[in-house]
Amino acid sequence: MQKFLNIARRKSKRIYVGKVPIGGGAPITVQSMLNTCTTDIESTIRQIRTLESLGVDIVRIAVPTLEAAEAFKIIKQQVTVPLIADIHFDYRIALKVAEYGADCLRINPGNIGNITRISSVVESAKDRNIPIRIGVNAGSLERDLQKKFAGPTLDALLASAMRHVDILDKLNFDQFKVSIKSTDVFLTIEAYRRLATEIDQPLHLGLTEAGGFRSGTVKSSIALGLLLMEGIGDTLRISLAADPMEEVKVAYDILRSLRIRSRGINFIACPTCSRQEFDVIKTVNVLEEKLQDVITPMDISIIGCVVNGPGEAMLSTIGVAGGRDTSAFYEDGVRQKQRFDNASLIDQLEIQIRKKAKLIEERNIIKTRVIE
Structure with missing residues (x-):
């Protein structure tokens, strides 16, 4: 049997998504995101349980509407794996899923409204001990930063990440992790390298919109594999235009190949x-x-x-x-x-x-x- 390599991990703060530790030397966790319609409760629960059978540690679920938030409440009651609620723009949805037991909120503080609305979400997360993931994505970068830096450049991505980090810092909230993703392999690698020197929060690795099963697997393996070998990364998702089950399998294949974590x-x-x-x-x-x-x-x-x-x-x-x-x-x-x-x-x-x-x-x- 292969022995695990002793890769020097970047030191990071530890947070918990449900009972799953992230950062602080904890095992690198595998995530995936559902592709079912959240309001289709039966199909969504079935997909979550299938992902669990393959070893997923955490599942992310899109919650785009208040109706979806009500469905999330039912789903959360019927599964055991930690659920991350993915929310954009509407702070009321974040408040609802926090109330309904979300294990983590995936938001960008700057896109859910003014400081009063942001504060209400952060206070709710504090009260319920719910961490937040800041998710910077080259495809949804703020317009002012795109204009300032002439596109989704390295400096633009870092500026966006630090903007959101500063908001949480000012609200005295440190239970968060950060991702900084692009579809470009080299841009993603360099963005994570730079961010790793700027903050001590856990880093969620991913190459966004990586592509179909074959090409997405290759690009993700190169980008995430190199970062993991450098000790960067505390949790990861392989973003494929494919069945979410394949994301989990590829993630474990990468971790196994690097002798970081083995399952199956x-x-x-x-x-x-x-x-x-x-x-x-x-x-x-x-x-x-x-x-x-x-x-x-x-x-x-x-x-x-x-x-x-x-x-x-x-x-x-x-x-x-x-x-x-x-x-x-x-x-x-x-x-x-x-x-x-x-x-x-x-x-x-x-x-x-x-x-x-x-x-x-x-x-x-x-x-x-x-x-x-």
Whole structure:
């Protein structure tokens, strides 16, 4: 199994979204945002629970109207994962969702009205111990800053972030985190680098409107991966024009690849060539779908021939190396006597992986009890 790297994390203040710690050395959390209509309560709850099953730590939900705020009240009562209410322009909505138990408010203080309205929202958040996320986005930058800096430049993004931070500072409110996003990889990276030196609040990482599943994954991996390697970032969301479930999967893939945080199976598979003895691509795709519910961190290597197969298998929790008609099976780096029939390889692997996951979890429970 891979060991975690000891990346020097940027020091930041700790806040809590519900019971989930953000910043201050806490594990980097994974977020996603719902794409259901908030007033469609049944569909929204169903999507939240699906995201939970994939390991999401926090869910953001758009609340654009007072009607949506009433739906939020019902939704909040029926789920356990912390909910961030995403609000723009109307301070009354922020007050309502705070009353209804929002775990965090995603607002930009400057766009919800005058200082009296802003103060009322902040006071409500203080009274209920609700943090705020300031969300600066190149696509919705204030007009005066766009005019002053001739567009959504680095200086414009930083000026917007600090403008909102100053508002909360003057209201003596320090329970907040900040994001500063652009669709441009280099602008996003540099904006977070600069902001990280200006404030000690937790930073929410993201590349906004990153694109479709493939291109958005690539751009997000580059931008967020580089920042995380530099120790910048306390929580993240992968913003994809795709199913929100894919956002969670990609987020965990990034964290796992950087050896920062691991959940579920890490599949190691060859790109295939004419030497493959079974259909590697089909095997991996089917197993990824079948084993989404397995949360135990495991390395599973699926290699189609004996060139790299044994080497990869000896470094994995479970591995197979393709052979003619049957494939060699490895567990914890040791080749087992049994071989798997290639015709039923998927079913046999699923059985062994689930069996191994259960065994690992049972061992972990025993270790925990001994420590206690």
